Amino acid sequence: MSQEFPIIGKIPLAEWIDTGLDWLTDRFALVTRAISRFVGEGVDLAVGLLTYPPPWVVILALAALAWLLAGRRVAIGSAAGLALLWNLQLWGATMETLTLVLFATTVAVAIGLPIGILGGLSGRAHRVMTPMLDFMQTMPAFVYLIPAVPFFGLGPVSAMFATVIFSMPPAIRLTTLGIRQVPAELVEAADAFGATRSQKLFKVQLPLAVPTIMAGINQTIMLALSMVVIAAMIGAGGLGGEVWRAIQRLQSGNGFEAGIAIVILAMILDRITQKIGQRRQT
Amino acid sequence: MRRIKVRNLTKIFGEYPDQGLKMLRKGLSGEEIHERTGMTVGLDDVSFDVDEGEILVIMGLSGSGKSTLIRCVNRLIESTAGIVEVDGEDILQFSAEKLFELRRRKFGMVFQNFALLPNRTILDNVGFGLEIRGVAEEVRVAEARKALELVGLKGWEEAYPRQLSGGMQQRVGLARALAVDPDILLMDEAFSALDPLIRRDMQDELLDLQSRMHKTILFVTHDLDEALKLGDRIVLMKSGAVVQIGTPEEILSHPASRYVQRFVEDVDKSQVLTAGSVMGKIRAVAFETDGPRTALHKMREESFYSVFVTSRDFRVKGVVWADDCDAAIKRGDKNLAYILDTDFHKVREDAPLAELIARLAGSRIPLAVVDEKEKLLGTVVKSNVLSALAETQQGDVLPEHPGHGGEESTDGAGAADGAEATDTGGKRQKG
Numbered sequence: 265m266s267q268e269f270p271i272i273g274k275i276p277l278a279e280w281i282d283t284g285l286d287w288l289t290d291r292f293a294l295v296t297r298a299i300s301r302f303v304g305e306g307v308d309l310a311v312g313l314l315t316y317p318p319p320w321v322v323i324l325a326l327a328a329l330a331w332l333l334a335g336r337r338v339a340i341g342s343a344a345g346l347a348l349l350w351n352l353q354l355w356g357a358t359m360e361t362l363t364l365v366l367f368a369t370t371v372a373v374a375i376g377l378p379i380g381i382l383g384g385l386s387g388r389a390h391r392v393m394t395p396m397l398d399f400m401q402t403m404p405a406f407v408y409l410i411p412a413v414p415f416f417g418l419g420p421v422s423a424m425f426a427t428v429i430f431s432m433p434p435a436i437r438l439t440t441l442g443i444r445q446v447p448a449e450l451v452e453a454a455d456a457f458g459a460t461r462s463q464k465l466f467k468v469q470l471p472l473a474v475p476t477i478m479a480g481i482n483q484t485i486m487l488a489l490s491m492v493v494i495a496a497m498i499g500a501g502g503l504g505g506e507v508w509r510a511i512q513r514l515q516s517g518n519g520f521e522a523g524i525a526i527v528i529l530a531m532i533l534d535r536i537t538q539k540i541g542q543r544r545q546t
Numbered sequence: 547m548r549r550i551k552v553r554n555l556t557k558i559f560g561e562y563p564d565q566g567l568k569m570l571r572k573g574l575s576g577e578e579i580h581e582r583t584g585m586t587v588g589l590d591d592v593s594f595d596v597d598e599g600e601i602l603v604i605m606g607l608s609g610s611g612k613s614t615l616i617r618c619v620n621r622l623i624e625s626t627a628g629i630v631e632v633d634g635e636d637i638l639q640f641s642a643e644k645l646f647e648l649r650r651r652k653f654g655m656v657f658q659n660f661a662l663l664p665n666r667t668i669l670d671n672v673g674f675g676l677e678i679r680g681v682a683e684e685v686r687v688a689e690a691r692k693a694l695e696l697v698g699l700k701g702w703e704e705a706y707p708r709q710l711s712g713g714m715q716q717r718v719g720l721a722r723a724l725a726v727d728p729d730i731l732l733m734d735e736a737f738s739a740l741d742p743l744i745r746r747d748m749q750d751e752l753l754d755l756q757s758r759m760h761k762t763i764l765f766v767t768h769d770l771d772e773a774l775k776l777g778d779r780i781v782l783m784k785s786g787a788v789v790q791i792g793t794p795e796e797i798l799s800h801p802a803s804r805y806v807q808r809f810v811e812d813v814d815k816s817q818v819l820t821a822g823s824v825m826g827k828i829r830a831v832a833f834e835t836d837g838p839r840t841a842l843h844k845m846r847e848e849s850f851y852s853v854f855v856t857s858r859d860f861r862v863k864g865v866v867w868a869d870d871c872d873a874a875i876k877r878g879d880k881n882l883a884y885i886l887d888t889d890f891h892k893v894r895e896d897a898p899l900a901e902l903i904a905r906l907a908g909s910r911i912p913l914a915v916v917d918e919k920e921k922l923l924g925t926v927v928k929s930n931v932l933s934a935l936a937e938t939q940q941g942d943v944l945p946e947h948p949g950h951g952g953e954e955s956t957d958g959a960g961a962a963d964g965a966e967a968t969d970t971g972g973k974r975q976k977g
Contacts, residue, residue: 447661449659449661450661450663452657453661454678455622455649456653456732457654457655458646458648458679463678467674467677471663472665474665
């Protein structure tokens with residue numbers, strides 16, 4: 265029945281990975297658990313800050329921010345959408361999800377941007393990175409959840425860890441692309457005027473890559489948002505938790521409510537980050 | 547004074563340039579090396595100097611290595627072998643730091659496709675070089691404004707490059723290079739992307755700026771007309787090697803090879819030949835202290851009907867005619883003062899042919915070609931001009947000595963010129 269591979273039998277790939285992860289867990293679990301507690305407290309604090317004031321205060325503040333970054337239309341839309349979420353009694357879950365997404369995105373961009381710059385400047389780094397990024401993006405997102413738990417324990421930090429890994433590739437890829445797209449003649453002009461490497465990077469390459477980098481950050485946010493639902497399976501809570509609970513109880517209505525909330529949050533974040541990218545272009 | 551010295555500069559593109567260099571030194575051609583190794587010879591043993599205050603044009607077709615050459619001068623491309631000296635310093639030995647400093651202090655570069663930063667205002671683009679140099683913002687802005695005014699773009703400071711036409715964008719490119727007040731301007735096909743009318747304006751403007759600023763300019767172009775117009779000297783390149791170096795006139799009159807000749811045949815010579823190159827030699831002049839008899843004698847010697855009158859140091863004063871001399875002799879005049887005809891045109895040696903034609907039209911007196919001290923150097927009559935033009939039209943081998951052009955004037959030129967049989971000066975054909 266089982267189609268045994270001749271002579272050597274099955275390669276114990278799963279065992280190797282387990283052994284490797286066990287070894288890493290033994291060494292680093294203390295550290296990662298400490299990080300987990302620290303980050304977990306940070307997340308709790310941020311969620312606490314967002315849910316402490318009455319929701320309308322936060323809605324106004326977020327609308328004002330949207331106005332500043334993306335203009336009036338986005339601001340009005342954001343306020344209306346958030347008000348609906350408040351009305352649906354999903355306010356707490358929404359703020360939890362928003363916090364998770366923003367934390368995860370910040371970390372993903374903080375790590376992804378320098379790596380992306382490296383890939384943009386060095387052809388060799390680019391060649392090494394490409395298959396790794398392909399791996400990160402095509403590996404089913406659920407798989408990241410499994411090793412996250414032994415390192416960070418059940419809860420939002422494990423979810424964030426998996427989210428960061430899953431959502432980082434576009435930030436890296438589009439930063440690399442943005443820098444490689446800068447016309448060679450502009451880089452040459454900078455050289456001709458005696459620019460050093462860092463002057464070239466900060467005065468020519470990065471500024472011209474900003475629109476592309478912003479598109480990458482936008483993608484990262486969207487991926488992070490799609491991941492929080494999956495992350496709810498290991499106790500991330502938030503809107504993902506609401507969806508997960510609805511799935512387990514087969515409550516279509518509740519499921520759709522939470523799903524719509526995620527869509528609204530996605531639209532707000534998308535419009536704001538897109539507008540930032542476009543504004544820089546002009 | 548010599549600003550740039552280039553000796554035996556060679557560039558081989560490919561994986562093993564040293565191997566290519568050896569093959570090149572053994573006498574293999576660039577084509578053979580490319581066939582055998584896949585490497586390309588970009589520059590092949592190029593040597594030339596650029597002097598203070600001159601416009602040196604590097605001219606050649608695409609693939610001739612001219613763009614590689616200009617980039618080797620500020621090391622945007624590293625050469626494989628040879629010497630590049632700027633103000634006596636061997637820049638190929640410079641450390642990265644010194645190289646940055648050299649590019650910041652000595653060079654300004656202008657690019658074919660302008661290479662302006664689209665996300666910066668015009669003012670910030672012009673100030674770019676100063677920003678790289680670390681100049682304080684107030685100074686930078688002031689210098690950038692000055693440079694913009696110099697190229698005639700005052701009022702566009704806050705615009706963005708895409709709001710400007712191609713010609714205006716290249717003015718910005720020029721202003722950016724001038725803002726750092728470089729000793730040496732490197733211009734890589736700077737006007738080639740512009741349409742012809744605007745290109746001509748920019749050329750005129752560059753010459754005008756140059757007459758005020760006296761920069762040392764290395765100008766790359768594929769357009770011979772542009773090279774002849776701008777260049778004090780021209781370096782003609784083919785397949786990475788120098789074919790000929792010379793002034794525009796030397797290139798036109800003595801093309802070093804068929805390759806140069808083929809270029810030259812396309813040129814509109816009336817724009818390029820000058821009074822100096824077409825004028826006839828002076829065979830006789832009368833001095834102002836001469837009497838009418840002496841003047842008449844000098845004319846008869848050469849079968850002329852008139853002769854230029856000069857001072858003892860050959861400053862031109864006017865013309866006397868044979869029949870006036872006869873009358874003066876009958877009147878008993880002692881000198882030529884009464885019959886001196888001062889209604890003639892003087893032109894300088896570098897006056898273009900087009901100007902000569904305009905001056906000659908409707909005039910029966912030859913043009914006097916004079917130097918800056920008004921000394922008579924030669925004369926130009928219509929036949930000189932026509933025969934010079936005829937030579938280009940026929941694509942003949944050009945005359946050995948451009949100054950004698952008129953002596954071989956063809957029948958056609960002579961006939962067209964028949965009315966001029968009374969002409970003075972130069973080399974009138976006898977009879």
